Amino acid sequence: MSLTRPRLEDIEDAAVRLSGKAVHTPLLGAPLLYRELGGRLLIKPECLQVTGSFKFRGAYNKISRLSEREKRQGVIAYSSGNHAQGIAAAASLFDAPAVIVMPADAPAIKIANTKAWGAEVVTYDRHGESREEIAGRIARDRGLTIVPPYDDPAIIAGQGTVGLEIARDCEALGIVPDAVVICCGGGGLSSGSAIALAAAFPTADLHTAEPAGWDDTARSLASGERVANEAVVPSLCDALLAPMPGELTFPINRDLMRSGVAVTDVEVVTAMAIAHRHFKVVAEPGGAAALAAALAGKVPVAGRTVVAVVSGGNVDPGLYARLLGEVAT
Amino acid sequence: MSLTRPRLEDIEDAAVRLSGKAVHTPLLGAPLLYRELGGRLLIKPECLQVTGSFKFRGAYNKISRLSEREKRQGVIAYSSGNHAQGIAAAASLFDAPAVIVMPADAPAIKIANTKAWGAEVVTYDRHGESREEIAGRIARDRGLTIVPPYDDPAIIAGQGTVGLEIARDCEALGIVPDAVVICCGGGGLSSGSAIALAAAFPTADLHTAEPAGWDDTARSLASGERVANEAVVPSLCDALLAPMPGELTFPINRDLMRSGVAVTDVEVVTAMAIAHRHFKVVAEPGGAAALAAALAGKVPVAGRTVVAVVSGGNVDPGLYARLLGEVAT
Numbered sequence: 001m002s003l004t005r006p007r008l009e010d011i012e013d014a015a016v017r018l019s020g021k022a023v024h025t026p027l028l029g030a031p032l033l034y035r036e037l038g039g040r041l042l043i044k045p046e047c048l049q050v051t052g053s054f055k056f057r058g059a060y061n062k063i064s065r066l067s068e069r070e071k072r073q074g075v076i077a078y079s080s081g082n083h084a085q086g087i088a089a090a091a092s093l094f095d096a097p098a099v100i101v102m103p104a105d106a107p108a109i110k111i112a113n114t115k116a117w118g119a120e121v122v123t124y125d126r127h128g129e130s131r132e133e134i135a136g137r138i139a140r141d142r143g144l145t146i147v148p149p150y151d152d153p154a155i156i157a158g159q160g161t162v163g164l165e166i167a168r169d170c171e172a173l174g175i176v177p178d179a180v181v182i183c184c185g186g187g188g189l190s191s192g193s194a195i196a197l198a199a200a201f202p203t204a205d206l207h208t209a210e211p212a213g214w215d216d217t218a219r220s221l222a223s224g225e226r227v228a229n230e231a232v233v234p235s236l237c238d239a240l241l242a243p244m245p246g247e248l249t250f251p252i253n254r255d256l257m258r259s260g261v262a263v264t265d266v267e268v269v270t271a272m273a274i275a276h277r278h279f280k281v282v283a284e285p286g287g288a289a290a291l292a293a294a295l296a297g298k299v300p301v302a303g304r305t306v307v308a309v310v311s312g313g314n315v316d317p318g319l320y321a322r323l324l325g326e327v328a329t
Numbered sequence: 330m331s332l333t334r335p336r337l338e339d340i341e342d343a344a345v346r347l348s349g350k351a352v353h354t355p356l357l358g359a360p361l362l363y364r365e366l367g368g369r370l371l372i373k374p375e376c377l378q379v380t381g382s383f384k385f386r387g388a389y390n391k392i393s394r395l396s397e398r399e400k401r402q403g404v405i406a407y408s409s410g411n412h413a414q415g416i417a418a419a420a421s422l423f424d425a426p427a428v429i430v431m432p433a434d435a436p437a438i439k440i441a442n443t444k445a446w447g448a449e450v451v452t453y454d455r456h457g458e459s460r461e462e463i464a465g466r467i468a469r470d471r472g473l474t475i476v477p478p479y480d481d482p483a484i485i486a487g488q489g490t491v492g493l494e495i496a497r498d499c500e501a502l503g504i505v506p507d508a509v510v511i512c513c514g515g516g517g518l519s520s521g522s523a524i525a526l527a528a529a530f531p532t533a534d535l536h537t538a539e540p541a542g543w544d545d546t547a548r549s550l551a552s553g554e555r556v557a558n559e560a561v562v563p564s565l566c567d568a569l570l571a572p573m574p575g576e577l578t579f580p581i582n583r584d585l586m587r588s589g590v591a592v593t594d595v596e597v598v599t600a601m602a603i604a605h606r607h608f609k610v611v612a613e614p615g616g617a618a619a620l621a622a623a624l625a626g627k628v629p630v631a632g633r634t635v636v637a638v639v640s641g642g643n644v645d646p647g648l649y650a651r652l653l654g655e656v657a658t
Contacts, residue, residue: 011574013373020502023355028377029424031418032445045377047609089360109606125435272644277438280376280611294528313609317602328646 006157008151008199011192014061014157018293021093022057027169027307030278039182039301041294042175044166045281047313051113053239053287054162054189054311055079057087059157062147067130071096078102078131080238081110082312083149088117090152099134099144105292107238109316127232128232151246162186165250166307167200171316177204178304181290182286184208184217184260186242187249193309194256202207206236207299208260209290211237211268215243217253218260226250236265239286261299266290272320272328275310287312338417338495338529340407343390343486350422351386352378356498356636365389366507368625368630371504374610376642380442381618382568383491383518383640384415390487392419392612398424404626405473405536407431409567410439411641412478417446430464436567438645452484456561457549468595477480477518480575488640489521495636496529506533507633512640513537513589515571516578523585537582537589538619538637540566540597545573546582547589549616555579565594568615568641590628592621600624601649602656603654611649616641620638 009025025048034040046054056168063075074097077087091098098119102111103126115121124134137145148155161178170177180197182190190208198204208217213233220226228244245253263271268285271292275283281293290308293299299306336462354377363369375383392404403426404414420427427448430442432455444450453463468475477484492509499506509526513521517535526535537546543563549555557573564570574582593602597614600621603610612620619637622628628635 025355026352026377028352028353029379031379032442035445044607047376048355050358050360052609090568113361247580276611276646280374280381282605282609282611317605317653317657320605321650321657324646325650325654328650 001151002193005252006153006192006195008162008195010037010153010157011160011196012174015038015161015286017061017064018023018057018161019160021060021187024165025049025165026212033274033278037301039303040305041301043279044162044307044309045279045312046309047283047287048160049280051085051310053082053086053091053316054087054159056089056318057161058154058155058158058188059083059086059090062152062154063094063096065154066145073143074098074144075147076101076135076139077147077149078135079149080241081106081114082239082314084114084119085110085117085314087147088114088119092118097110099138101131107314109172110314115224121144124154150186152250153248156188156192156249160196162309163188163193163196164302167196171200177201177307179205179207179299180307181207181209181293181299182309183240183289185240186246187217187234187253188246189309189311190257191249194252198256205258206256207293208257209242209293210260210262211235211289212262212264214241215260215262216242218262220245220250220253221260236268237286237289239284240289261293263289263292263296263298267296269323271295273324276324281310281311282313282315284312332482334581335482335489335521335524337524339482339486339596341371342487343386343408344490344493346390347386347487347490350389353494354378356495357608359443364612366630368632369634370630372385372608372620373636373638374608375491375612375638375640376488376612376616380418381641381643382411382415383502385418386412386490387484388412388415388419389422391481391483392425394483399474402472402474404476405430405464406476406478406632407464408478409570410435411568411643412437413448414446416476416649417443417448421447427465435644436643439561439643444521445525455551455644463542468501470509472481477606479515480577482577484515485521485578487521488561489525491518491597492522496525500529504634506530507512508534508536508537508597508628509636510536510571510622511638512615512629513620514569515575516546516582517575519636520578520581520584522583522595534587535585537586537634538622539591539613540564540569540618541590541591541593543570543573544589544591547591549574549579550589553583565597565614566618569618590622592618592625592627596621596625598652598656602631604609605653609641611644612639613641613644624627
């Protein structure tokens with residue numbers, strides 16, 4: 001595997017490693033919704049994945065490639081929650097110890113599940129401390145392998161199996177998507193999936209979706225170079241709050257994405273309700289960003305076939321009930 | 330096809346007809362839940378099926394077998410909602426007119442979706458009128474083919490593809506279930522699935538799950554002959570309120586089911602919340618009955634591998650938010 005950019009073969013290799021371990025999530029349609037939108041909108045529900053998000057794919061692929069000694073020593077990761085659960089679950093399948101550095105204000109369900117998978121959780125203050133520094137120090141002290149959330153070829157290749165499955169399932173159904181929209185934090189899912197999708201559908205428009213105010217990838221794609229978010233603004237999308245595009249992920253996205261779009265919290269909550277009503281899946285706020293972009297017309301659906309990745313479903317039930325209740329009534 | 334009981338080959342034929350039309354829903358696990366239960370509990374989420382329930386399978390299989398003339402004339406069905414949507418959607422794929430006789434107090438989402446699929450909806454009073462009589466009269470007047478909700482070999486065979494997919498997916502994963510629990514109204518899903526499951530796993534215990542007070546199949550299985558429910562009691566499980574086991578479905582269930590179990594509304598709501606938290610799918614009350622039976626220990630999970638069919642997800646969002654909020658807080 002290249003040290004900077006996975007090839008299609010690396011994604012195919014990851015798919016073989018993940019076979020029988022990850023869920024091959026189905027493409028889901030909603031014909032009644034097509035009539036409202038004037039076009040076909042399918043979702044790839046990675047909320048149904050092991051640990052409730054796509055993150056298990058990259059984590060499993062990465063850990064599967066470590067040496068026996070590295071696995072025995074253990075791994076460490078920093079994450080707002082979904083990567084944490086993915087690493088904790090994958091590590092447990094290899095009997096590898098796992099330490100996860102998580103913000104103290106991460107959703108309770110994500111912290112609880114990470115612990116339940118057997119990982120040791122170390123919390124930090126999102127606004128005052130550097131998670132990279134904390135993780136680096138513990139890794140050195142204990143001889144752990146750091147598993148970064150996105151800037152790693154094996155992680156990118158693992159997340160890319162989402163795009164590979166979309167491509168294969170579309171081909172089996174005779175569907176040629178006009179556009180695919182992918183939720184974007186640091187860019188692992190979007191860049192990996194784009195490699196597989198661009199190979200299968202060279203004419204499809206590929207887009208990243210980010211929360212408003214956290215659209216560093218959209219602005220970086222527009223300017224051609226990596227730019228950071230300027231201010232920390234509130235967002236429901238805790239899974240997508242990366243400060244700037246990844247060093248490895250951004251060049252891939254720059255080559256393969258048509259553009260990035262940003263969505264508001266209101267658009268995200270509407271998408272969560274549509275995911276509930278039309279697709280019968282539980283989407284967390286960040287997981288609904290790509291669907292929100294399509295529903296809001298920021299990636300046009302009318303007269304086209306669009307696939308939106310719903311990247312996760314780990315939302316506290318009380319918050320979910322409140323948000324859904326507000327939209328339903 | 331036999332006039333009374335589909336064979337395994339009829340279910341395999343239905344699976345071919347449904348290929349590319351119905352969703353092959355994945356088997357979903359939840360390892361964190363296994364630890365709480367001391368055993369492995371998988372779900373078959375038919376809430377992800379076209380129209381939000383397994384009913385599309387039987388409806389599509391049945392209508393696909395009508396003559397061109399019968400399709401042109403149209404079909405009529407009576408249903409509390411999920412069969413209605415299944416018939417309306419399948420009929421629209423064959424450009425066949427569809428009339429659906431629905432109780433006036435069916436969930437709003439089910440009536441609205443049935444109309445959105447292009448069907449004509451005729452409502453009746455669940456407590457005073459006979460839906461069979463109304464449907465029969467309209468069928469005669471307009472030359473429509475009646476598509477019964479369960480007592481029809483093509484319907485049973487279509488629903489049986491749920492069991493066939495469970496069997497094939499378990500085999501691919503090397504899983505031999507100790508038990509499979511299936512939601513039961515009139516018995517189409519349970520009897521059809523049992524034919525496929527008993528062929529694949531002769532030693533597995535097969536169970537029906539029904540709402541408390543509507544456990545006609547459980548009592549009929551215990552007594553060996555069809556008995557009706559004695560009184561009309563309230564239940565959240567609108568999809569499962571059949572008065573007595575079907576003439577065609579019951580003999581199959583009697584031959585193949587180990588027993589039937591009944592679940593309370595509280596157990597059902599708990600199961601809806603577990604479906605949300607651990608499996609990230611939206612289950613309607615009736616759709617959660619089999620999962621409820623496993624979670625409540627009425628079908629034991631400890632030390633075993635159990636598959637529960639989540640048969641549908643068509644629940645009004647406001648009700649869902651209220652029920653989830655009550656459990657979450």
